[in-house]
Amino acid sequence: MTMDLRPIEIEPIQPLRRWWVPIVFAIAVLAIANTVLVAIGVSHTPRHEERLLEAKWALAGDTRRTFDWVVLGDSSATLGVAPETLSRELGGEAINLGTFGAMGLTGDVWMLDRYLAHHEPPRGVIVVHAAEVWAGHRDDAFFQYAAAIPISTPALFRRLIELRSRPSEMFITARYRDWFPLLTIKDHVRGGVDRSIDQPIGGGDSGGEANSVELKMPADGTWRMTADQARPESVIASSRIYMSDVVEPAKMDPRYLVALEELVLRSRRDGFEIYFSGGPLPRLVRESTTFDGKVRGVTTELTKLSDRETQVHFVLRDWVSFEPDVMENCNHVVGPAIDEYTTQLARAIRDSMDSR
Amino acid sequence: MLFNSIDFLVFLAVIAVIYPWMVGRVRLRNASLLAASYVFYGWWDARFLSLLVLSTIVDYSLARLLQRTENVPTRRLLLAASILINLGILAYFKYASFFVDSFAEVLRAVGMRADYATLSIILPLGISFYTFQTLSYTVDVYRRQLHATSSLVDFALYVSFFPQLVAGPIERAGELLPQLSSPTTLTRANFSIGVWLILFGYFKKVYVADNLGASIDPIFDDHRAFTLADVCLGVLGFSMQIYGDFSGYSDIARGVARLLGFHLMVNFRLPYFATSPSDFWQRWHISLSTWLRDYLYIPLGGNRGGKAATMRNLMLTMLLGGLWHGASMKFVAWGGFHGLLLVLQRRGIRFGWLGMLIATQIGWLIFRATSLTTAFEMISQTEWWWTSHSTRLLAKLILYAGPLVIIDVWMQRTGDLLAPLRLSIAWQATLYTLMLAAIVVLGFDGASEFIYFQF
Numbered sequence: 001m002t003m004d005l006r007p008i009e010i011e012p013i014q015p016l017r018r019w020w021v022p023i024v025f026a027i028a029v030l031a032i033a034n035t036v037l038v039a040i041g042v043s044h045t046p047r048h049e050e051r052l053l054e055a056k057w058a059l060a061g062d063t064r065r066t067f068d069w070v071v072l073g074d075s076s077a078t079l080g081v082a083p084e085t086l087s088r089e090l091g092g093e094a095i096n097l098g099t100f101g102a103m104g105l106t107g108d109v110w111m112l113d114r115y116l117a118h119h120e121p122p123r124g125v126i127v128v129h130a131a132e133v134w135a136g137h138r139d140d141a142f143f144q145y146a147a148a149i150p151i152s153t154p155a156l157f158r159r160l161i162e163l164r165s166r167p168s169e170m171f172i173t174a175r176y177r178d179w180f181p182l183l184t185i186k187d188h189v190r191g192g193v194d195r196s197i198d199q200p201i202g203g204g205d206s207g208g209e210a211n212s213v214e215l216k217m218p219a220d221g222t223w224r225m226t227a228d229q230a231r232p233e234s235v236i237a238s239s240r241i242y243m244s245d246v247v248e249p250a251k252m253d254p255r256y257l258v259a260l261e262e263l264v265l266r267s268r269r270d271g272f273e274i275y276f277s278g279g280p281l282p283r284l285v286r287e288s289t290t291f292d293g294k295v296r297g298v299t300t301e302l303t304k305l306s307d308r309e310t311q312v313h314f315v316l317r318d319w320v321s322f323e324p325d326v327m328e329n330c331n332h333v334v335g336p337a338i339d340e341y342t343t344q345l346a347r348a349i350r351d352s353m354d355s356r
Numbered sequence: 357m358l359f360n361s362i363d364f365l366v367f368l369a370v371i372a373v374i375y376p377w378m379v380g381r382v383r384l385r386n387a388s389l390l391a392a393s394y395v396f397y398g399w400w401d402a403r404f405l406s407l408l409v410l411s412t413i414v415d416y417s418l419a420r421l422l423q424r425t426e427n428v429p430t431r432r433l434l435l436a437a438s439i440l441i442n443l444g445i446l447a448y449f450k451y452a453s454f455f456v457d458s459f460a461e462v463l464r465a466v467g468m469r470a471d472y473a474t475l476s477i478i479l480p481l482g483i484s485f486y487t488f489q490t491l492s493y494t495v496d497v498y499r500r501q502l503h504a505t506s507s508l509v510d511f512a513l514y515v516s517f518f519p520q521l522v523a524g525p526i527e528r529a530g531e532l533l534p535q536l537s538s539p540t541t542l543t544r545a546n547f548s549i550g551v552w553l554i555l556f557g558y559f560k561k562v563y564v565a566d567n568l569g570a571s572i573d574p575i576f577d578d579h580r581a582f583t584l585a586d587v588c589l590g591v592l593g594f595s596m597q598i599y600g601d602f603s604g605y606s607d608i609a610r611g612v613a614r615l616l617g618f619h620l621m622v623n624f625r626l627p628y629f630a631t632s633p634s635d636f637w638q639r640w641h642i643s644l645s646t647w648l649r650d651y652l653y654i655p656l657g658g659n660r661g662g663k664a665a666t667m668r669n670l671m672l673t674m675l676l677g678g679l680w681h682g683a684s685m686k687f688v689a690w691g692g693f694h695g696l697l698l699v700l701q702r703r704g705i706r707f708g709w710l711g712m713l714i715a716t717q718i719g720w721l722i723f724r725a726t727s728l729t730t731a732f733e734m735i736s737q738t739e740w741w742w743t744s745h746s747t748r749l750l751a752k753l754i755l756y757a758g759p760l761v762i763i764d765v766w767m768q769r770t771g772d773l774l775a776p777l778r779l780s781i782a783w784q785a786t787l788y789t790l791m792l793a794a795i796v797v798l799g800f801d802g803a804s805e806f807i808y809f810q811f
Binding site: 008009010017018019020021022023025026027029030182183185189193237240 | 551
């Protein structure tokens with residue numbers, strides 16, 4: 001089979017007088033379709049993370065109950081720390097205001113500020129993050145999710161300026177998405193297309209559409225994200241990726257260092273203890289030779305901070321690891337492992353309290 | 357600034373508003389476009405503007421000196437200075453870490469200790485592209501093929517012209533500088549072609565390349581979890597991804613330049629219809645392959661020194677062409693592989709369309725795998741069977757790459773890269789609407805970088 005023809009660009013011999021018609025027509029069709037969608041009340045399709053964020057934001061501002069222990073962090077905290085276990089082990093009431101990895105430590109500051117604005121300071125704040133989040137997982141998706149926080153745009157911008165960050169277009173499209181359903185309906189359309197031909201490939205490490213995480217409201221009214229089934233094969237596969245990603249000791253993101261200082265500042269100002277900890281891990285990751293290199297920067301920073309400030313504690317320094325058959329992905333524990341992880345965390349906190 | 361970002365669309369809108377007022381005034385137009393180009397580049401990291409300016413001033417000055425000097429040793433010295441400075445900057449920013457790492461590996465291989473601090477050097481965006489552009493200018497002036505321009509602004513704009521600054525096409529001064537020193541006119545043909553190229557470019561990038569990338573990346577991230585059938589589909593997907601990504605960038609660049617009244621060279625001519633290795637390189641990244649031919653292969657002796665010398669020159673050119681893509685052995689191997697194909701062609705091997713397509717896919721496997729070892733591991737898998745996952749992956753390839761294949765077949769059969777512009781206005785409107793809808797509704801979320809930015 002041979003095709004020797006090498007195409008060239010031949011200028012239109014008679015350029016169309018109405019060259020603009022096709023593109024204007026295309027834009028007009030899409031604009032009309034968008035307007036129709038707005039008119040019939042189709043707004044954006046909320047993502048799972050946004051629903052969680054909105055629920056947690058509301059919870060942090062709910063003044064009906066006060067708490068002794070406030071849990072912050074990413075999905076390893078959201079899924080892995082059970083408030084009832086903390087209450088049992090430490091006494092007092094506990095609330096889990098954890099969100100997900102893309103919110104990072106910056107999200108912790110926002111959530112804590114929200115809580116403190118509506119409540120008396122708690123006895124302790126527990127901040128739990130997965131290793132890669134501590135180690136400087138910086139994701140521009142932060143802006144997209146931050147934009148979903150239900151506060152005014154000027155207030156959001158003020159907070160972003162405080163963080164010396166320039167909002168990306170993800171922020172803008174997320175903030176004003178209700179006006180452009182055609183842009184955001186893609187989640188729905190793409191999801192439908194993908195579902196019709198696809199089961200998710202590979203099994204994502206965290207946060208993807210692939211996992212079996214559900215947003216549920218237990219009887220106590222505290223919204224909680226739950227992973228209800230273990231996926232050991234996916235955990236093993238993503239553990240390998242997790243380890244191969246590490247090539248040198250990672251440092252903490254400068255933006256996260258700012259957020260850490262902000263958290264410490266609040267603990268000093270309002271007189272509560274603050275406990276930093278790593279989330280649960282697969283044993284395969286914990287025992288890999290590269291793991292310590294990955295968290296060296298984190299360990300150094302958190303140790304420095306806890307040595308400097310009496311109210312700051314770095315607990316579970318050796319990390320708690322689990323077999324893949326009780327994990328949903330590299331950062332999420334399921335079933336009895338949630339109680340086990342929380343118990344270990346609570347006991348480390350108690351030890352820290354006792355040693356003072 | 358990424359072409360597929362809101363920042364760029366706003367930037368382009370501002371230029372569209374003010375540009376018509378300065379089209380006829382060359383100095384004002386060029387000064388404004390230069391300022392816009394520096395804003396475009398500095399948006400990424402303003403610190404590296406200094407490198408761009410340095411490269412501009414060095415080659416402008418050296419070319420001016422070359423123009424005035426008749427003394428041959430002095431001319432050679434000036435040319436050598438340009439080559440040393442340009443390649444020195446490129447070598448430091450792009451290859452220093454690679455050579456330090458490779459040297460340490462050699463030491464370790466012979467049993468010696470190799471303690472060294474790994475260099476952490478940021479690769480300035482587009483450095484490979486604009487360095488080659490400035491270098492070719494000085495060489496052309498040295499060869500007396502070109503008069504050195506007296507206008508620093510024109511030359512600076514030639515080096516930094518924003519549509520093609522960060523990923524080409526690598527324009528020749530002989531083509532672009534005369535356009536920059538003349539008044540432009542905004543014509544219907546330019547608008548018509550410009551709008552089509554931009555739309556087609558975004559379609560290739562946002563709908564085809566980004567969606568394919570999301571589908572095939574897991575295979576390259578963890579190939580052990582997939583069968584050989586999946587790997588083959590992954591490589592096929594990558595071949596369409598990189599084609600959509602890079603030719604999409606070139607189309608957008610050429611389209612934007614057209615709207616401003618300038619012609620940039622065609623960088624891709626339906627490369628997967630190539631029937632031989634030399635045909636492939638006359639269709640793929642044409643601005644680089646012709647650059648390598650004119651400034652490396654021919655100066656090395658080209659095909660003038662007998663069979664052995666020709667083979668050596670081909671291999672050297674392609675190995676260096678591979679290294680141009682990135683500081684990694686896999687790119688050198690990819691270049692070497694294509695060099696070998698060209699040598700085989702010289703020895704009388706006929707490839708044909710299918711043979712060349714398969715050879716190209718093998719090349720892409722080397723190019724995309726995380727390392728050479730991984731590439732070998734991927735094709736030597738013992739689990740080769742077709743799974744339900746393979747079916748789903750094939751469905752995605754058809755969904756995301758199918759429309760581009762159809763358009764390319766149409767262009768190939770008509771022999772016209774602007775075939776869609778010959779359609780009636782109603783059909784054009786339909787095609788534009790479908791493509792815009794695919795970009796908006798099915799395009800991949802977020803502004804992902806173009807693959808060739810890393811080079």
